[in-house]
Amino acid sequence: MQLDLFREIIVDNFAGGGGASTGIEMATGLSVDIAINHDPAAIAMHKANHPDTEHYCEDVWDVDPKKVVRGRKVGLCWLSPDCTHHSKARGGKPRKKNIRGLAWIAVRWAIAVKPRVIILENVEEFKEWGPLDDSGMPIKDAKGRTFYSFVDSLKSLGYQVEWRELTACDYGAPTKRKRLFMIARCDGRPIVWAKPTHGDPKSKEVLTGKLLPWRTTAEIIDxxxxxxxxxxxxxxxxxxxxxxxxxxxxxxxxxxxxxxxxxxxxxxxxxxxxxxxxxxxxxxxxxxxxxxxxxxxxxxxxxxxxxxxxxxxxxxxxxxxxxxxxxxxxxxxxxxxxxxxxxxxxxxxxxxxxxxxxxxxxxxxxxxxxxxxxxxxxxxxxxxxxxxxxxxxxxxxxxxxxxxxxxxxxxxxxxQPHELFPAQGFPERYIIDRDYEGNKYTKTAQIARCGNAVPPPFADALVRANCPELCYRSAAIAN
Structure with a gap:
């Protein structure tokens, strides 16, 4: 395959079944260039829906950024590291330091290939990331200590960094899923937070026509x-x-x-x-x-x-x-x-x-x-x-x-899965019941991919706001 060394590429780390990649494609008109995930089932679904992407079914720490990029400039690096050992949903169970530390892969990519824009998605509790005690429980007095060390590491590499909590229904997905997003960029341009497109039907913005009303559960029910x-x-x-x-x-x-x-x-x-x-x-x-x-x-x-x-x-x-x-x-x-x-x-x-x-x-x-x-x-x-x-x-x-x-x-x-995927904001055409080789997925496997996915409207909105040059270029190519 001939490489275009002058074109910025897009990388999706922790790509899963393709939620973020799908949202990026909605914005840019093209598949992401590189997708990385350790789970063969997730990569199989990703391949079925993004056949033009280079797929790496490996642990993110085993992937050498310089080798996979092959001299190309990285315009956007998206990361959705495992959130289970940060989330409050884990309750009183011990956390694992190595899983909580997966976000450090962003710093590795920043050092190795300096992506122009980095976007990271995780649960709200990610900003409380701190050290664990001997029993694997977060130390209350040290909440957020590791998070701010992580932010400082990116800043020391020349990135400006901001983070916010966003809710998917505000961007057109019929789900209340709330997530923390961090945006880091090193090109001197301002970080842009996409404005909501939807709102509470009773709000002034919706009643005056400035926003569309939230989409509803009833829309996705069969x-x-x-x-x-x-x-x-x-x-x-x-x-x-x-x-x-x-x-x-x-x-x-x-x-x-x-x-x-x-x-x-x-x-x-x-x-x-x-x-x-x-x-x-x-x-x-x-x-x-x-x-x-x-x-x-x-x-x-x-x-x-x-x-x-x-x-x-x-x-x-x-x-x-x-x-x-x-x-x-x-x-x-x-x-x-x-x-x-x-x-x-x-x-x-x-x-x-x-x-x-x-x-x-x-x-x-x-x-x-x-x-x-x-x-x-x-x-x-x-x-x-x-x-x-x-x-x-x-x-x-x-x-x-x-x-x-x-x-x-x-x-x-x-x-059912065909109701849950639209609830996350996936397009109707998205392939959820089989992999790229035609092997059937169980219902459990389909729902697992859906639940772990980034709602595509999140990625669509943030990429359009922060990487419009990628969207304009891709739209021109698509036409």
Whole structure:
């Protein structure tokens, strides 16, 4: 391959499945030139989506910057070192010094090939990087000591350095993922922090048209997928999971003055027959299936009930006899958090961005199925003594546009990879189910790549702001 020694190249260290590389390509119009990662599975996904990139499946410390650059100037070096041993999500577990120290690779590249711009991404706690005690726990009185030594090292090499916390939903990704970004440059030009393009729908900036509203969880949900009842599982849900679902039902359905509603028509459920509100973004996505979807079934107003006491049918079954009366009603949904430990929150509304996607099944989509509450034929009047309480607590009341509705079932399913990748801000065309040789990925592997990925809109915005010359040049080449 003939090298252009006059063209600045772009390097993606810790490239993973390609989140940062994809965002850089969105900005520049070209694939990154070099991608480095120690994980063969991550490199395989990266190759499938960035075939023109030079890939190095090696430990970052084993890669000699001068050898791989081969005399070319580096315009941008992106780094996303492992964050797990900085993150508060690790709780009280010991940290590993060698993993926390991966960021020092930035200084090695700065010494060896002097990238003009360096951008580093990590968790918010990265700025608390300091020494560990003998048990592997951070020394409280020394928080931030190593971080500032790291910054001083870059400054001593001629770089100006700044850092900020940014949230992905402010840049067009339907997720609340928040990350710390550090920008260092040595070309004398100012560091530029990309201005948000999206904001809270209730904010002055959005209401006056200066910003677009956050994208929402509802946008990325595949509403055509079945969502089984939580009451008909072969293995009952854990007690803590049921409590979290109950808290979400209380907040987002029963006590919500404006519940998120999916309409169900006579002809069935799915496709363009669905109408729903979508005015907020999705929460953060992690490396494992942490988001579940709860969806509706069709509820009817027949006087007879099924053997399990529920009036209605599954949305996957043929529709029951359609009469002249409107027998089908509404569904409302929210995201339930299935964190272990002491999480006690209610979850997230469907009109907000999705929370961070992690390596564990943390988030589930829960949907409550509602029917009009007419009285004793399908329930009871509000001023009557409550009817007999069964062993399966399926019922509750919610007011929708001034009318009472009865909750007749709750469905739940985990979010799928093809929903989580768009939540991170990946383009629809991104290949997530197979590698560059056509080998299939498991669902677990897909979610791991997704959760570890940098939301592409972050990289897109920061590269456009700080390296416009690379973007203009690439756009001209692409045309």
């Amino acid at each position: 509403w055509s997928l079945p969502c089984p009842s939580i009451f008909e599982r072969k293995r009952p849900l854990a007690e803590n999971t049921m409590r979290r679902i109950a808290r979400g039902m209380q907040k987002f359905v029963i006590n919500n003055p404006k519940p998120f509603i999916v309409r169900i028509g006579h002809t069935g459920f799915g496709g363009d027959r669905l109408q729903y509100e979508i005015d907020k973004p999705l929460t953060t996505i992690t490396t494992k299936a942490e988001h579940c979807l709860v969806t509706p079934f069709i509820s009817t107003y027949y006087t007879e009930t099924t053997e399990n006491g529920v009036r209605g049918q599954n949305v996957q079954e043929p529709l029951h006899t359609v009469s002249t009366a409107n027998r089908f009603s509404l569904v409302t949904a929210f995201i339930a958090k299935h964190y272990g430990g002491g999480y006690t929150g209610a979850g997230t509304g469907m009109t907000e961005p999705l929370s961070t996607v992690t390596t564990v099944d943390h988030n589930a989509l829960v949907m409550a199925f509602l029917t009009k509450y007419y009285g004793s034929d399908i329930g009871q009047a509000l001023d009557d003594p409550i009817h007999t309480i069964t062993t399966k607590d399926r019922f509750g009341l919610v007011k929708v546009k001034g009318q009472n509705h009865q909750i007749v079932d709750i469905g739940m399913r985990m979010l």
